[in-house]
Amino acid sequence: MDVLELYRRTGALLEGHFLLRSGLHSPIFLQSAALLQHPLYAEAVGEALGKLFEDEKVDFVIGPALGGVILSFVVARALGARALFAEKDGLGGMTLRKGLTVNPGDRFLAVEDVVTTGESVRKAIQAAEARGGVLVW
Known part of the structure; x- marks a missing residue:
């Protein structure tokens, strides 16, 4: 299935001029929550x-x-893997919720619904790596 077409079909592909939270500008915005x-x-x-x-x-x-919770679930399901999420820790970083486990050497992918600076997904990656996970990509 053409993913970009799904964004169009759901009205989640927005075109115009967008000032992103990061301060960057973009002519396109993918409102992934709408999809x-x-x-x-x-x-x-x-x-x-x-x-x-x-x-x-x-x-x-x-x-x-x-934002990355649903996306991590559907990608994990497609791969037959586990779906985890990281949440803010109150100290400027992210942590895994109690009960979500990472075994040393576990290989993982990181996903995000919208990326501007990449800061949130970087923090999620750091939380997984802090538990011994190894980023695949």
């Missing part, structure tokens, strides 16, 4: 992303809360 509210479309996006990494051994997929 991910549709479970069948979210699953299709997860499968498309999963196909990109089907030859990799992936133990889990992580995304920052809140």
Whole structure:
């Protein structure tokens, strides 16, 4: 399935002039929440992303809360992996919620619904690496 077409179909592909939270400007904005509210479309996006990494051994997929939670789930499902998320720790970083485990050497992918500076996904990656996870990409 054409993921960009799903963004168009759901009105999640916005064109114009956007001032992003990061202070950067963009002529296009993907409002992923508008697409991910549709479970069948979210699953299709997860499968498309999963196909990109089907030859990799992936133990889990992580995304920052809140935006990366659904996306980490659907990509993990497509890969037959676990779905984790990191949340703000109150100290400027992120941590994994109690009960979510990373075993030393577990290989993982990191996903995010919208990326401008990449800061949130970087913090999620750091939280997984702090527990011994190894970033695949």
